[in-house]
Amino acid sequence: MEEVERLVEEYKKFGYLKSKKVEKAFRKVRREFFVPADLKDQAYVDTPLPIPGGVTISAPHMHVICLEELDLKRGEKFLEVGAGSGIFLAYAYEIIRQKNKVFGIEINEETYNFALKNLERAGYLNKVKLIYGDGTLGLPGEAPFDKILVSAAAPDFPKPLIEQLKISGTILAIIGYQEQYLVKGIKKTENEIERKVVLPVVFLPLKGKYGWS
Numbered sequence: 001m002e003e004v005e006r007l008v009e010e011y012k013k014f015g016y017l018k019s020k021k022v023e024k025a026f027r028k029v030r031r032e033f034f035v036p037a038d039l040k041d042q043a044y045v046d047t048p049l050p051i052p053g054g055v056t057i058s059a060p061h062m063h064v065i066c067l068e069e070l071d072l073k074r075g076e077k078f079l080e081v082g083a084g085s086g087i088f089l090a091y092a093y094e095i096i097r098q099k100n101k102v103f104g105i106e107i108n109e110e111t112y113n114f115a116l117k118n119l120e121r122a123g124y125l126n127k128v129k130l131i132y133g134d135g136t137l138g139l140p141g142e143a144p145f146d147k148i149l150v151s152a153a154a155p156d157f158p159k160p161l162i163e164q165l166k167i168s169g170t171i172l173a174i175i176g177y178q179e180q181y182l183v184k185g186i187k188k189t190e191n192e193i194e195r196k197v198v199l200p201v202v203f204l205p206l207k208g209k210y211g212w213s
Contacts, residue, residue, distance in 0.1 A: 003044035010046075011064050022067045025094035031060060033122040034087040053111030055204055057085040058151070062201070066149060069172050069184050069198055072096055076146035080104040081135030081161065082206060084151060086115030089128040102128040103142055105135035107207050136208035138164040145169060153180045153203045158210035162193065174203045177212065 004027055011017035017026070032043040035057060039049050048056040066088070072078060072095040080088050083104030093102045106112040112132045119125040131139065135150075136158040143164035150161070150173035157173055162185075165171055171185045171193075182198040205212040 007044060007046065007060055011061060014061075016061050016064045016068070018068050019071075021072075021095050022064060025067065025091045026060075026064060028094050029087060029090045030122060031087065034085040034090075034118045051085050051111065052114040053108040055084055055108060055111055057087060058203075063088060063091060065182070065198070066151075066172055067091055067095070069182070070147050070149060070170055072147055074098070075101065077101050077142070077144070078103065078147045078149075079139060079142070079145045079161075079164075080149045080151060081138075081158075082106065082151035083115055083130055083135075084111060086119045086122075086124070086128075086130060088149065088151065089119065089130065090122055090124045093124055093127050099127055100129070103139055103145075104128065104130045105133055105139065106130065107132075107134055134208040136160065136206065136210035140164060148172070150174065150206065151203070152206035152211070153177065154206040154211055157183075157185055157193065158206075158208075160210065162187065172198075174201055174206075177205065 032040045035043045035049050046061055047059050051057050075098050078092050083106040089102050089104045138160045144166040146169050148161050148171040153174040165187045169187050174180050175183045180201050182201050184196045185193040188194050
């Protein structure tokens with residue numbers, strides 16, 4: 001697809017897209033399945049787009065950056081908090097390539113229902129697990145996770161998510177309110193997280209017990 005090809009070349013040039021596995025996943029998942037019908041002609045414009053529930057699907061370059069920073073591997077167990085449109089779960093599955101390993105939680109019912117329809121239409125509904133609920137509490141019954149992504153801005157890494165992350169596992173989250181940063185954390189011990197600020201970003205606030213509201 002010409003639009004995908006254009007983005008791939010741009011992202012390589014800007015240094016966002018670095019690995020073959022992320023490129024392959026980005027090419028495979030069709031973004032037009034994850035945006036509202038009236039915005040399909042804008043699916044590959046490099047900007048966030050509104051989706052049901054008063055939230056957005058991130059710009060495609062942001063998905064690429066997060067995929068590269070997470071460095072997902074085949075067979076790993078992954079959790080996304082704030083699954084939104086559901087598209088990142090599809091990307092994750094294309095790298096992990098194993099059922100019952102990719103989980104998402106969405107707190108907004110309208111957004112959750114939208115994501116379910118998207119995943120079904122795109123052929124991922126029986127490959128990933130999407131749960132309606134407070135993602136800041138994680139999924140203790142499925143823990144531990146190798147990698148966790150928080151796709152909305154939180155005050156800090158939510159405590160339950162740190163507890164549910166494997167030692168040496170990676171958590172990637174947007175942290176802050178007025179000033180926000182994409183922050184990568186590596187769990188060194190039960191009580192120690194090594195942090196790295198990736199870049200400044202602008203995201204909607206995370207809702208839930210360990211979010212902003």
